Amino acid sequence: MQRVVVGLSGGVDSSVAAYLLKQQGFEVVALFMKNWHDKTGLLKAECPFDEDVDFAKMVARKLEMPFHIVDLSEQYRKRVVDYMFSEYQQGRTPNPDVLCNREIKFDEFLKAALALGADFVATGHYCRKEVINVNGDETYRLLAGVDPNKDQSYFLCQLSQQQLAKALFPVGGLLKPEVREIASLLGLATAERKDSQGICFVGKVDLPVFLQQKLAAKKGSIIEIPTSRYSTLNAPAEGDFKALSAPVKYKPTDGKIVGTHNGAHFFTIGQRKGLNVGGTPEPLFVIDTDVESNVVYVGQGQEHPGLFRKGLLVPTDQIHWVRPDLQLENGQTIELLVRIRYRQPLQAATLIMKTEGLYILFAEPQRGITPGQFAAWYANDELIGSGVIL
């Protein structure tokens, strides 16, 4: 009998995942990972961590499976939280949960599971895995979850073939309401628990407060860039994919000061709330931040041209292929589907591979292309690769 270690989180998805694995005839071991203790910046005062363990324990008992706890706080801090601070410090906007999957759940946790004699690890992610044969090699496909509303393949966009080989996603073929129904039919304590939100393991935090543990607040200018700055004259030509993919750089003289902020690294492109600047007919959105000069650039209105870009670049060393066998060679071009944030509908795009990196040119201009975030490219519902946006 094959042994599966399931990451029981105390939520409904992993609970049902554990149950389904048992149904499929696996020997299932529950392993709860404790990755965070700190409550700094936490929005809800109640301590969610202890509660999660309790729910996980209850589920393990109900499903009659051995229950273990592993503490990966140290690793989580080093490999996820430190990365977060470092990215924000450099003015980028990281995605800690993508890192959490690559570095913790499918690395540190996977190791812990293997130490327990696991053949596979399973999670409650809404995505699917498929095995195909490519030139005699077993090759794993990472597919979107069947529930279009919950598909979480994006968060797994940095997984490798080696990691995928050991992974199982039992709920990927189900809809969320079906998962809840199974849980409730089984009488699992987690059936009605609210879906988790915020940074995985950390929770919903007030980000500026959280970041101020490491990043100092310092006052700077908020500068509004008028629409008139964007003339059709200096717009890049349609075929100039390099220019279309380059971030626009603003200077303080391009606009006028409309307010002050507490640190440019606390803001991200596309952000509306928190600027504390009112009195404009339409809302202001962040269109760029400069942590060097500590300036936040904003534009007025949903349709401000500074909010939209036609393309982006993933530098060569940041390109990851979930399917290395489909890797593009220098000079190659392909039409695929791309998303630049969780739950974004897939966007038609052209991928162009060059020595400096992978250019992604969208059919439609994209709102809020943000350095530090991950772009993930798909062929239909299969995630092919991903990388950090420059």
Next chain:
RNA sequence: UGACCUAUGGUGUAAUGGCAGCACAGCAGAUUUUGGUUCUGUUAGUCUAGGUUCGAGUCCUGGUAGGUCAA
């Protein structure tokens, strides 16, 4: 110094002498396993002292503050 103009939530603005409204910001909730977005709800105001009037944000007088022009 003289003349003129203006003063309404935190900000920008509405209101024939008749229930002070809108937008933005803020706050709260919903949505969301990143940041962000979006949706819903909500707090908060007539510069000051008098006067006219049944009734004043609105009309009159003084004060205060700001602005424009003149010198």
